[in-house]
Amino acid sequence: MDDLTVKLTDGALTRDLFPQDYDCLPADITNESRPLKFMAIESIKDRRFSTASDVWSYGVLLWELMSRCLQPYSDIGPENLVTHLENDHRLIQPTNCPDTLYKLMSMxxxxxxxxxxxxxxxxRLMMDFYGQLARFI
Incomplete structure (x- = not known):
């Protein structure tokens, strides 16, 4: 851990622990279950994965933690998710989530x-946020 490398993974996909948390797109000929609601637009549409798509997923992870593990986009079906995101609809700020942290998620x-x-x-932004919190605790 000396190099500050963090790897997030989804072990549930390997064992079908939470099948209701994964979706297939109707037009997906591979019929693969994927955590669509955690994926970036380009990953869902074009299967393009990068550090930038990991950043998107990290923002959803933060939202999930701050919302006390609510399901992201729970009211949006997988077939409507891309359109929803392309229309600039994003997850709303969780109750009691500091504005600074929500702004970071939104980025x-x-x-x-x-x-x-x-x-x-x-x-850097998370360390700055932590520093701000430390002044109030």
Whole structure:
């Protein structure tokens, strides 16, 4: 852990622990279950995965933690998710989530991968946020 590398993974996909948490798109000929509601637009549409799509997923992870493990986009079906995201609809700010942290999450969900923060920028912003919290605790 000396190099500050963190790897997030979804072990549930390997054992079908939570099948209701994964969706297949109707037009998906592979019929693969994927955690669509955690995936970036370009990953869902074009199967393009990158550090920028990981940043998107990290923002959803933060939202899930701050919402006390609510299901993201629970009211949106998998067939409507891409359109919903393309129309700039994003997850709403969870109750009791600091504005600064929600702003950071929102940055992760920029439609353009070029407008999402890098992992290094996210680390810096999270450290700044932690420093702000430490002053109040």
């Amino acid at each position: 992760c969900w920029a439609t353009s991968i070029d407008h999402r923060p890098s992992m290094n920028t996210l680390l």
